[in-house]
Amino acid sequence: MTVYSVLHALSDPTRLTIVQTLRDNTEQACGTFPVTVAPSTLTHHFRVLREAGVIHQREEGNRRWTTLRYDDLETRFPGVVDAVLRAARP
Amino acid sequence: MTVYSVLHALSDPTRLTIVQTLRDNTEQACGTFPVTVAPSTLTHHFRVLREAGVIHQREEGNRRWTTLRYDDLETRFPGVVDAVLRAARP
Numbered sequence: 338m339t340v341y342s343v344l345h346a347l348s349d350p351t352r353l354t355i356v357q358t359l360r361d362n363t364e365q366a367c368g369t370f371p372v373t374v375a376p377s378t379l380t381h382h383f384r385v386l387r388e389a390g391v392i393h394q395r396e397e398g399n400r401r402w403t404t405l406r407y408d409d410l411e412t413r414f415p416g417v418v419d420a421v422l423r424a425a426r427p
Numbered sequence: 428m429t430v431y432s433v434l435h436a437l438s439d440p441t442r443l444t445i446v447q448t449l450r451d452n453t454e455q456a457c458g459t460f461p462v463t464v465a466p467s468t469l470t471h472h473f474r475v476l477r478e479a480g481v482i483h484q485r486e487e488g489n490r491r492w493t494t495l496r497y498d499d500l501e502t503r504f505p506g507v508v509d510a511v512l513r514a515a516r517p
Contacts, residue, residue, distance in 0.1 A: 340514045344438035348431050414514035416506065424430045424504035 338390035340414055346389035347418075352382045353425050356391065359405035360422060367401045428480035430504055436479035437508075442472045443515050446481060449495035450512060457491045 347353055351372050358370050372379065383403070386392040393404050410418050437443055441462050448460050462469065473493065476482040481500065484493050500508050 340511065341438050341440060341443070344434050344511065348434035348438055350431060353431070414510070416510040417514050420504070420506040420510045421430065421434065424507050 338409070338413055340417070342389040343391060343410065343414060343417070346386050346391045347421050349382065349385075351378070352386055353421070355382065355386065355403075356405060356418070357422055357425070359392065359403060360407065360418070364402045364404045367403060428499070428503055430507070432479040433481060433500065433504060433507070436476050436481045437511050439472065439475075441468070442476055443511070445472065445476065445493075446495060446508070447512055447515070449482065449493060450497065450508070454492045454494045457493060 347356065351374055354372050355370050359365055367379075367383075370379075374382070383392065383394065387394060390406060390409065393406050395402050405418075407418065437446065441464055444462050445460050449455055457469075457473075460469075464472070473482065473484065477484060480496060482493050483496050484491055486492075495508075497508065
C-alpha cells in the first residue's frame with residue numbers, strides 16, 4: 338500500500354463513488370453500488386481499488402462482499418480518505 | 428480543477444516531491460527541484476501539475492518560475508494537499 342497507488346485509485350469518479358458508498362455503510366454486496374458502468378468496467382475499478390489496498394473483497398455463496406479498509410488507510414495515511422471524500426462532494 | 432485531476436497529479440513520486448518542495452518554499456526556479464528525472468520527463472510532470480491546477484508557472488528572462496496554487500487548492504479541496512504530503516513523508 339503506497340500513497341501513490343491509493344491516490345491513483347481515488348482519482349476516478351466511479352471509484353470515489355464506491356469508496357464514498359463504503360464509507361457511509363459497512364460491508365456492501367456487488368451490484369448495489371450507485372454507479373452506471375458496465376460490469377467489466379466495474380470489475381476493473383474494484384481490482385484497482387483492491388490492488389491499492391483501499392478495499393477488501395470476500396466471496397460468500399454467489400455474492401461478493403466489499404469493505405473499505407478504512408482503519409488500515411487511516412493508520413498509514415491519516416486524514417487522506419476523508420479529506421478526499423469531502424473534496425469530492427458536490 | 429477537479430478533485431480527480433488533482434489526485435491523479437499527486438499520484439506520482441516525482442510530482443509529489445515537486446509539490447512538497449513548493450509547499451516548503453515559495454516560488455522556485457526550474458532546475459532547482461530535488462528530482463532525478465530527464466528534462467523531458469520533468470517537463471511532462473510540470474504539465475500534468477499545471478493542467479490539474481496544482482501549480483502556476485511564469486517565464487522571466489530565460490528562467491521559468493513555479494509556484495504551488497495552495498490557496499486555490501485549499502479553497503476547493505480543504506486539507507487534501509497537506510494530508511497527502513503528510514502521508515508521503517518517509
